Amino acid sequence: MFDTPHNYQVLLEVGLDEDVREALRSHSHAFPEEPYDTFDPVPFPMAELDPSGSGPRRTSITGSLFCGHFERRAKGTTPLARNTEVRIERVAQFTQLDVDAHMTHDGTLEYLCFGHGGRLYLAHAISGWPSYDQILEVHAVPGTATNPMGQPLPDDASTMDEFFREHFTTADRFDIGGRRDDPEHRLAPQEVAAGSFFATSPPSGTHGFRVQLEAEREVYLEVRELAGPMH
Incomplete structure (x- = not known):
């Protein structure tokens, strides 16, 4: 809140x-x-x-x-x-959270990616109000990982699968460009979204990478508690 x-x-x-x-x-x-x-x-x-x-x-x-x-x-x-x-x-x-931060909804839609052991999740990154709290269970689409310039990564599918299984024990930001950050434009179950991990290095060692994540199910959604300060 x-x-x-x-x-x-x-x-x-x-x-x-x-x-x-x-x-x-x-x-x-x-x-x-x-x-x-x-x-x-x-x-x-x-x-x-x-x-x-x-x-x-x-x-x-x-x-x-x-x-x-x-x-x-x-x-x-x-x-x-x-x-x-x-x-x-x-x-x-x-x-x-800064209680005075106001969301303009003109920025990039950002999620926090976390999980391991074959279970990967996205939580909506909350930065200002009005906002929403959302958690999705997701998986990486095989063969969609590229470097920041769009070139396919040399890592094969099995290497990337193992990477996703083990890496996200702490949350990393997943940015979905060109998408409004509001509840109506949130990532929905069965939807595939292309985004970037700017601060995460894949096994091949490039600085950041792009990948497609598919949402399997929406675990949690709350909008009204993040509409704004209650004072």
């Missing part, structure tokens, strides 16, 4: 006990319009998640897991798991 103390975009890789993992895998989803589960944490200072911070680093968070959006469903809804410890294994992205 664009209000303190919630003005952060943070992506975490976390660990859960097996009984909690099984509860998440096996429950019947009650809200088709919210096909995800959310975590309601015991309050803590967000700065403790900052990997570049000077203070002590937080290694776990305690809270309850809910089916759907917990702020809309928690009242009268039984949690999937209570008093659950979430172990923080990796901070993929930590950004403090």
